[in-house]
Amino acid sequence: MNDTTHDIRIRPGSLADAPAILAMLDAAVAWMNGRGNPEQWGTTPYSQKPGGVARVERYTAANTPYIAELAGTPVGALVLDSGPNPQVPIPPAEEPERYVRLLVSDRRHAGRGIGAALLDHAAEETRRAGVRLLRVDCWAGGGGELVAFYEGTGFTPTDRFLVGSWPGQVLARRVG
Numbered sequence: 001m002n003d004t005t006h007d008i009r010i011r012p013g014s015l016a017d018a019p020a021i022l023a024m025l026d027a028a029v030a031w032m033n034g035r036g037n038p039e040q041w042g043t044t045p046y047s048q049k050p051g052g053v054a055r056v057e058r059y060t061a062a063n064t065p066y067i068a069e070l071a072g073t074p075v076g077a078l079v080l081d082s083g084p085n086p087q088v089p090i091p092p093a094e095e096p097e098r099y100v101r102l103l104v105s106d107r108r109h110a111g112r113g114i115g116a117a118l119l120d121h122a123a124e125e126t127r128r129a130g131v132r133l134l135r136v137d138c139w140a141g142g143g144g145e146l147v148a149f150y151e152g153t154g155f156t157p158t159d160r161f162l163v164g165s166w167p168g169q170v171l172a173r174r175v176g
Contacts, residue, residue, distance in 0.1 A: 008075070009070075013066055017060055020074040021102075022056050025041075026047050028046075039166070076106060079102040080126075082098065084099050088163060095133055099136065100134070100135070103119070124175075126176075131175070134155075134173045135173070136155060137161070138171070140160060141167045157171050158170045
């Protein structure tokens with residue numbers, strides 16, 4: 001399935017996309033730290049964190065990844081699963097759901113709607129699967145910009161949680 005929105009093409013991903021996803025994650029960590037935000041993902045590049053490479057490889061092999069491209073170049077990634085990460089204190093929904101495990105976009109293309117296009121694609125894939133609930137969790141610290149981003153794409157905040165001192169927010173979007 002290929003979706004095109006504002007020159008963004010979304011295609012199914014695979015294990016072969018893991019290096020591009022890791023590069024986007026590493027750039028996102030550097031960008032966040034450059035903005036004075038080491039709390040969200042820390043200061044270590046994602047590809048150098050213990051288990052970081054294996055996690056991305058597992059996500060692309062065992063879940064449902066999608067890659068956003070501009071002119072054939074990967075500029076964003078989203079990974080869908082059937083529920084939240086069992087290592088995070090988020091209970092599964094009381095109904096079938098799809099869960100966004102990972103969303104990242106290339107900061108060099110910020111403002112192009114890449115993340116929103118990927119989330120819309122995830123909503124459509126959720127609907128096609130006959131599932132009505134799409135959820136995601138994110139960092140709820142700082143000024144709440146990330147939570148506001150998800151709200152702007154149709155998600156509603158539900159539960160808050162803590163992992164150590166890291167504040168998280170679960171958000172839900174009804175898709176049909």
